Amino acid sequence: MTPAAAAEPGRPFVIPVFIPYAGCPHRCVFCNQTEITQAECGAGPSAAVRDGIEAFLKHKGPGRSTVQIAFYGGNFLGQAPDEICRLLDVAEGFVRSGDVDGIRFSTRPDTVTPDRLDLLAPVSVDTVELGVQSMDDGVLAASRRGHTAGEARSAVRRLKSRGLSVGLQLMVGLPGDSPETSLRTTLTAADLAPDFVRIYPTLVLKESRLALWHRQGRYTPLSLEAAVDLVSRMYGVFMGRGIPVVRMGLQASSGLDDPETVVAGPYHPAFGHLVLSELFLKCAAGLLAERRQAAAPSTAAIEVHPRNISRMRGLGNKNVEILKAMFHIDKLKIIPNPAVSTTAVRVERTDGIFGGAHGGCGLYER
Numbered sequence: 001m002t003p004a005a006a007a008e009p010g011r012p013f014v015i016p017v018f019i020p021y022a023g024c025p026h027r028c029v030f031c032n033q034t035e036i037t038q039a040e041c042g043a044g045p046s047a048a049v050r051d052g053i054e055a056f057l058k059h060k061g062p063g064r065s066t067v068q069i070a071f072y073g074g075n076f077l078g079q080a081p082d083e084i085c086r087l088l089d090v091a092e093g094f095v096r097s098g099d100v101d102g103i104r105f106s107t108r109p110d111t112v113t114p115d116r117l118d119l120l121a122p123v124s125v126d127t128v129e130l131g132v133q134s135m136d137d138g139v140l141a142a143s144r145r146g147h148t149a150g151e152a153r154s155a156v157r158r159l160k161s162r163g164l165s166v167g168l169q170l171m172v173g174l175p176g177d178s179p180e181t182s183l184r185t186t187l188t189a190a191d192l193a194p195d196f197v198r199i200y201p202t203l204v205l206k207e208s209r210l211a212l213w214h215r216q217g218r219y220t221p222l223s224l225e226a227a228v229d230l231v232s233r234m235y236g237v238f239m240g241r242g243i244p245v246v247r248m249g250l251q252a253s254s255g256l257d258d259p260e261t262v263v264a265g266p267y268h269p270a271f272g273h274l275v276l277s278e279l280f281l282k283c284a285a286g287l288l289a290e291r292r293q294a295a296a297p298s299t300a301a302i303e304v305h306p307r308n309i310s311r312m313r314g315l316g317n318k319n320v321e322i323l324k325a326m327f328h329i330d331k332l333k334i335i336p337n338p339a340v341s342t343t344a345v346r347v348e349r350t351d352g353i354f355g356g357a358h359g360g361c362g363l364y365e366r
């Protein structure tokens, strides 16, 4: 999967069913599902869940081959068995009718027990997303998650042994976290060989415990710049290991765009775009630095796959301006070239200053 695959036709059409706080043993310090999902607590009656799915199905566009119902916003396997079966039964009805291909949900690692997994056997669950957040026990304890990294490891093993696809949700900037622990988490999580990951910067959401700690001076969030830099390094590691990163940053919503909702922290509605732009900037800067043979003002050209033009340019052309200033370039062209890999940047010689033929670099560490 390329970095842009999440935006390509052919990816699953996911119908979200929000179950805010359902099955949660407590409220985690950073969580405010009401603001994130804009939904009330729990899933609601079966008829309402069914109506919601039917309404969402009408938005399915062409080119979406796979359709999945996703239970998000709570701790799915932490619910009572009757409630788990009730929701799965509603979703399975759409699978039986041929409107939907599969079911997915998010859950905490400590709920992935053999008896809960047995409940999934008769239905079409194919993907489980684990709210791992960190693989550092100190960070998990400081964030009062109530589970350990060892439980995340066991959960991945159990899910895989049942043939389920596993996604890991990770967070950066948690209480007790640092870039070093986040990068260690990245390597440990990558060793678990998940099918995909999501990475979220920790935000201080109103009415969360983190908001109280922030007010008391006990918690300082990452700056947007630091979060983008850190997540770009994590993204590079996962993609270099062939593990798709399907989302970076929370989905923009009217709730999150309300300035009262995000009290502090690195929120940006296009966070994932910022991360990819940062990767392209670092890659191009590395190539230009390697190839610079004189300090005289010059012209240069950078070639990227057409899909990556806006990422190479950066938001508001920021990357172009940074590179021009860094390398004293008067004119810097960004050229679409379908022959360049979607995961590479190529610097073109235009006036002899950048000697040699094409210089190319891959975006990911291996």
Ligand code: SF4
Residues within 6 Å of the ligand: 021, 024, 025, 026, 027, 028, 031, 032, 033, 073, 074, 075, 108, 131
């Ligand atoms: S982070 Fe997950 S487990 Fe914690 S309160 Fe929110 S939904 Fe529940």
